[in-house]
Structures are given as structure tokens and as C-alpha cells.
Amino acid sequence: MNETFLPKIPIGHWADLLIQFITDHFEGFFGYIASGIQSFVDSLVWIFALMTPIVFILICVAIAFWRRGIGVALFTLIGLVLIYDLGYWAHAMQTFALVLTSVVLSILIGFPLGILAGINKTFHRIMTPILDFMQTMPSFVYLIPAIFLFGTGMPPGVVATIVFAMPPTIRMTGLGIRQVPSDLIEASDAFGSTTWQKLFKVQIPIAAPTVMAGVNQSIMLSLSMVVVASLVGAPGLGADVYLAVTSLRTDIGVEAGLAIVIIAIMLDRISQNTRNKKTGES
Amino acid sequence: MKKLEVKQATKIFGKSPKRGLELLKKGLSKQAIKEKTDLNVGVAGATFNVESNEIFVIMGLSGxxxxxxxxxLNRLINPTSGTILIDGEDITRMNAEQLRTVRRKKISMVFQGFALFPHRTVLDNTLFGLEIQGVDKEERKERARQALIRVGLKGYEDSFPDQLSGGMQQRVGLARALASDTDILLMDEAFSALDPLIRKEMQDQLLDLQSDMQKTIVFITHDLDEALRIGDRIALMKDGQIVQIGSPEDILMNPANEYVEHFVEDVDLSKVITAGHIMTRAEAMTCDRGARVALQLMNDNGISSIFAVDRNKKLLGVVDADDAAAASKSGTPLREIVQEVKPVQVDTHLSDLFEDISKSTIPLAVVDEQGRLRGLVRRAAIIHALAGNTAFTKAEEVQNV
Incomplete structure (x- = not known):
């Protein structure tokens, strides 16, 4: 191997140095973020606990019924009761809190970035390779710097989940904005809209179904990250699956896995893009 | 009054439009410039004025x-050079803020593909312009409702655009433009996407609205019949240049060049030319004169009947030579031998004259809206107008060569 015609480029070493540099100089900053994430997740878990399972289930069923109708509502009811029955309720709530936090942050960060990418071509060109990188880099890799910057537990899990789950929201928001028909943009301009009026009255409302499809994907990707997040100590159903794998416990594996699937299907159906009922299109 | 003045407006698409301007100045055509460079000349040196309350049609084929x-005209596309004055103000020099004000207050637009917002109800679409201007909520709703009533869409306020037919959707587009109450209305192929019957209905409605509201309308179309039907004046475009500007009759009777001739050769003249265009001076006499004078006048002019009018030139009827001769012998007053005739209006199209003229033994009397005699139309004049038009003979010659 010493015979190579090219000396090894120390990319790995550079990454190491970069993380070292960031931890040395911005430790406090990342500490704040970590504790912010931690307290957000904690308060969600606290709220869920306060609700008691029955209230939580009823709220979920109501949302499912409002969004999609009787079928999904029934599935939600049976699914959540099953999770409770199997004894995974507390862990399910932790997973729920993790996913919700990641998705909320993904939207908070991703939506504005997506709009910018939709409006500005240069930003779109810069953003595209970054998003490709974020999505194709194996998700485990994010865990390493996440531990350095955010310690162990929920915060690095949330951050790694966001990095992996946010790209669809950015992409689809940008796509939705770019897909607004040009004559609608012209109409908006012709009546004297400002840039903001055009954005909020025309572009965002028309892009909304596409944006929702992106958010739906982000939710699904977040759920797919819960097991990975458990590697850095994020509690919840992911940790159960991890435990099952390491101790070869089929029973726990199947039960916890099933609970994740139930939550995934429920969140997918609820967040799935349904056409505006008023226009009568399906 | 000039509402809109366009001077040498030029738009060149491409990376270095200034170069295109120089080439245009040297007299190169759109095609030549396209071959030489990557530049695409959209509009080259367009100059025209649009008067207040006029329907100005810009017509040309696609491209x-x-x-x-x-x-x-509303700077949805920025001109490369030239000036565009709205009420004397040059919009090409305006900043974004001033331009917005012009778009809100002075000039609104109707689009070919309707461009309605699918997420808004008909009412919310209609009040869009007012909402953008920050008009009070109740007031904008009221004004939008009024606009919808004007275009005949009362009762559809809460529908969504995709629940309406094409014609109705474009009525919403029209109402949206009317709601802002701007003086100038730009209509970009507004009726082209509609099927022919609906299109004609919309044209009629536009003409009705125009006689009511007195807007200044710039109407774009590729359909010559449409241009002739609704245009007070027509500008014909080819390759980015205006080839001819004139009234519909001007364009038909005196085409500026072969292109225009070729363009208009298939037009059904009987639907364009009106009685007013081909009428000739009518001999008439007031009724208080005697039958003898009537006879004398007919003799002098070599005619066998004469129109009778009152002191205000209002048409009363026609006096026949035989009747007049009898009356002058018996001393009957002229008033008693006047026979009623069915007159035609100045703006009646030739196609609507055929039946009347075929039944009538005497020329048709042409009257204005007040019923005053303006002239007469002879059979020969109609045939002449349909056939013996020098410009059209030339067009055929050109084709035969």
C-alpha cells in the first residue's frame, strides 16, 4: 500500500480536527442546544404522561378521524391499545417525543430553507449537493460528531435524526414553490403584490400539498432513525429493539418492532397529503 | 386623450441585449439577429398610442x-429600450414601489389561461387585487361582489375555480381585473382558450361592459375575426414589429403590405363593413313642402322616390313619384302620401342588410340612433363593397404570381 502514486489525503483527519475545533470553541453553544432539545423532549414526555394513555389515544383517534376518516381512526385505536397492552407505552411516548421534536425542528429549519431554494436559483444549486450528502451518508456516521457535540442521550439522537430526516422537507418545499404555475406568479405580480404578499398569498398556499408530502417523508425517515438514535443512548422503542438484537430476544424484538410499525403507519396516514375536501377532488 | 403612449419599445431576450439593439439599429431583421447571435428579438421598436375608452387590439400570429x-405595458417583462407612458408617466423609469402602485391603481390584466388561484374561492379570487392593496375586508368583499354581478356570476361566490366551466372561469378573471377599478385593462388572448360560441358570447359581454364602464382596453388576439369584431383600432404584428395600425376597415380596405393583405384575404367582409361605410348622400325633403317641389327634386336628381324628413332630419318615410304627381294634381298635402319605410342603422353590418335590400324596391334609408336620416344604401353599393374592392383584387394577383 505504500507503493501508491498518491499520498493519502487526510480527509478523516481534517474532519477530526474540525470537530475538535468546534468542541473546543463552541462547546457552550452546543451545550445550550443540547439542553434545549433535552428539555423540549422532556416536556413532551411529561405532557404525554400527564394526559394518561386514554386521553392520548382518544386525541390521536380524533385527529385520525378528522384527517382521514373512520378507517384510519379505527386502526389508530386498535394499534395504540395494543402498544399499551404489550407494555411499551412509556417507551412509545419517548419515541413519539423524539420523532415529534425532530420533525418540528426539521420543519422549522427546513421550510424556510426550502422556500429560499425555491425562489433563489443559486441557493438551490448550492443546497442540492449538500442535501444529497446528508441523505446518502450512512446515518450512523452522524452519531460520532453528535456525541462529541451533544453528549449522549436524547439530544444527539434528535440531531442525527434531523440531519437525516430534514432533506425531504427542504427538497419538496423548494419543488412546490418552483412548481407554482408561472401565470399565477404573473397574475400576482400584475395586481401589484409585494414579494412577501406573493409568497404568502400565492406561492406557499399552492405549494402546500407538495410541502406536506415532504413533511410526511421527513416523519417516516425520523421513525426509521429511532433505532440508530438508540445507539447514542436515546431512550424509547429504538432502545428496546437494540436491546433485543444484542441479547437475541426475539420476543422483545418483535413486540417493540411492531410498536414502531404501528406508530409509523399511524403518523404516515395522518400526515399524508389529502386534497382539500372543499374542492371535491381526490 | 392619450392614456397609453408607447415609443420605440423594444425587448430583446438573451445575455447581451445591448448588442441586439445595435444590430436592430443597423436594420437587421429578427431572423438575421437570431442567426448571428443567441439573441431573440421579442418586440422591436413598437410605437403606438392608446386613447382613453378605446379598445385597442394587438393582433398577430404566435411568435x-x-x-x-x-x-x-405593465412591465411584467422589462423593456430593453424605449419608453412607455401611462397617463404621461414613464413606467420604464419607475422603481419597484412606484411600479406596484401603477399596477394596483391603473392597470390590471386578464390572462389567456385564466390564471385563477386554485386555492381561493371565486369571491376570494375576485378580491385579490383589493386585498393586495390593503382595502378594508368588508369593502373589498362588497366591491368583488359588484364585479361578479357585472360579469353575471352572482351566486358563484363560494365556488372554487375548478368547479366552473372555462367561460365562467374567464368571467372570474375579468371580474378580478374589474374589481380593482383600474382605467386600463390588458387582455392577453383572454378568450382564445374558449370554444367559439362561448368566445362570441364573451366578446359581446366585453362590448356591453365597455359601453358601460368606458375602460381603456388593450386586447391581444391571434384571431382576426375577434380583432375586427371588438377592436376600435387594430395593430397588426409580425416578427416583433407592428406592421400596420388602423381601424378594422383601414386594415381591410388599405392593407399596408402583402403580409397584411394575405392575412385579411379570407375575412368575411359582410360581417365587417357596415351600412355607414357604404352609404351615399340621400336626397331628402321636409314634409312642409308641397308635392310639386318633391316632383321637381326627383326630376333634378333622376330618382323615382325621395325620403321625407321632419325639421330635425328625422326620417318620416318615402314619397313615390307617381303619388307625388297625383298629389300635385289633386292638391293633397305631402304628409298624406308619405309611405313608411324600414330604415337600417349606421352600424348595421352588410350581412344583416341582405334580406331588407332584397325585399325593397328602393334604396335602404340609413339612420342614426336618434332616427335621423344619414344616407342611403343602394344594392349596387353592397355588391361593390363585397366584390369590387381594389385591395382584394391586388391580393389575388399577388397569389396568382
Missing amino acids: SGKSTLVRL
């Missing part, structure tokens, strides 16, 4: 630059 030209 002639008409859609680009209309977008220069």
Missing part, C-alpha cells in the same frame, strides 16, 4: 411578439 408587447 409575433404580441404577448411580450402586452407584458411590457
